[in-house]
Amino acid sequence: MAIIFSGFATKKTAKESIDNNNVLKTNKIVSLANDFKAALSPIQITELEFAYTMDNIKVWSNLPASLFPRLGIRIGDLNETQLKALKNLIKEMTGSAPNEGWDEIQQVWLADDFLNTKEAGGKYGAGNYYLAFLGKPSMTSTFEIILTGHHYTIANTYKDGKLIGATPRFEAVEPYVFQTNGKVYSPISQERDAMSALLKGLTEAQLSLAKSPNTFTNILLTPSKNWVFPEKHTGLQLVDLTALQKKLVIDAIKTYTADINDDDAALILAKYVSELDNTYITFSGTTSLTNQNDYIRIDGPSIWLEFSVQRGQVLPNEPYHFHSIWRDRESDYGGTRN
Template sequence: MKTRQGRAKRPRRTAAWKVLAVGLTVSLAGCTGSDGTSAGSAETSASASSSSTASATASSEAGADVVTLAEAFAATLDDEQLSALNQDYTFENAANWSNLPNALLAGGMGGGPGGGSNSTGRVGLQTSTLTDEQWTALEDLLAGATGTAENEGYDEIVQHLEADDYLGDNGGGDDYGRGNFFVAFLGTPSASGTWELQFGGHHLAVSNTYTDGALVGATPSFRGIEPMDEVEVDGDTVIPEQQERAAFAELLASLDDDQLTTATLSDSFNDILLGPGKDWAFPESSEGLVGSDLTDDQKALLLTAIETYVGDLADGDAQTILAQYEDELDETYVAYTGDIAMENNGDYVRIDGPSVWIEFSMQNGVILDGAHPHAVWRDKTADYGGLTS
């Protein structure tokens, strides 16, 4: 079995394993487990919306699980690692994420689209320092904080790490690979007060903010992938972002000619607008085709596209947020430029609602030939848990 950054790469864990592992961890810690339900259809979202008390309880339980798993991970670290892991809960630290490999950030490419707020690199503990035991504890934590669906949540994170391993092995070199990711606790994991679980590296940013044990923000959430084509890495099939691309393509293909004309943006885009360093910079007015002008079937496709991002969260949290976005569908806009298949450089699509903001932009390859996507999910009130400065 191939070793990467000092750690033997293990097979991807299944959603069933995740539910069992989180349940066992919480049971041993004497805490209540999360509900384990999956984010699903519009019917499920409507049900969650009508049960706000139950959703809030599930969110609090999931938050308690994450605290338990965070403490278990921290318990495996030495003093030097803990010093790197534990960072202050500040806007500067929270906003210090990027789609770039950390070597480029540390080389002074921070700031603006594609860069981060800190040109010295990411904050936190670099994964190359982790032992197998520590990696396992980190995986448990990430699994507890994210969704159980195939190709979403935790499964998608693992595929992102595998994709970066693939880049390292196919022309990227040592600047790419799972050892170049960072994990940070901004503030102290606790059932009271506010803290953020930050995890990221090339093409990936996870930023879950918790207050009094409940998730209060899961954005900015960045996903990109290179290669876009399906590849095999040590026996695993890597296909993250394919379901997102397909969901956007199906939504746009459902529009008639008049709707497509209304949805077409006058400008072209070579990247996302609200990338790293572009916090709280939402456009003052929305463009494109408004949700109230969609058929019921088209609204379902719009919600499905949104769900491919919200579904990256722990399942109970995803239900609650998706129900809110569903309530706002009539006021949510769809806009695009390029080809509706979303397969080539310059193809771009945007979802812009009262709360939700999602962009998907196809880019030229950097290490490999062929286009690949950059995508960001933001929330107009809940980015960084509402922290603005």
């Protein structure tokens, strides 16, 4: 029998093996959140804390903060001690795998810093991300910790010491590959590569079922669109895929679930895998996901993933940049709805 834990379903044995780890993880997150708050001035605390309300949890965007104001405290206004405390908190909330989680966030920040050197005005850059506490972090309350800026948004919701929602989570990058400090970075490419691999693993007949007649110039469930999942699934249902093909789908899903802390990621992935036969793939454009308007969606009873290839905005001569989002039909914003 499936056991519900942290808002997600998994086998009892798996639940028992990581139950204590997850409670301890949330306790550590609460502790680090309070450490960060303790490093702030009274005025800064008023910038950080907001009520956990429907209006507040929806305040995020993929636009720079100068175009869409955020709730919270601006990272660029923190001193060295405060910034270290913030990074300790975000690192604890996120995954430890290379090119995922904390590593991925830092690379997207570097990409935003890179954009800031290409356009006057200073609206890009890691300093223009904001952190807010919606509700006061504790082991007995409901609260959300949101880190949001131009090309990355983390919105983790906790209740009574457990993570009950890891979405919406937006991730994007422009340019898709860049060099800084003598090192080449390509954040979000692991998502693109895994999504492309699953498409290329399908037969021609399967691809014809998955192919959409529509052109997608962006993700459907953009920041302003909440709780409007399409009622009908479209594309190729995964029930008849081979074991190898299903593994390619799971590998693609992992590039998203691995962005949150490792124990909760395992629980969420197990739930999505259990629902795989009732999950669908839709794509448009090419299977390489390297051309403008290439698009793929994984849509199941719970999971919703979108990956969109778009033209450059700040760098129009670049071939493309990526937008992607992970949402959950059941636990978006912790399951809160209008």
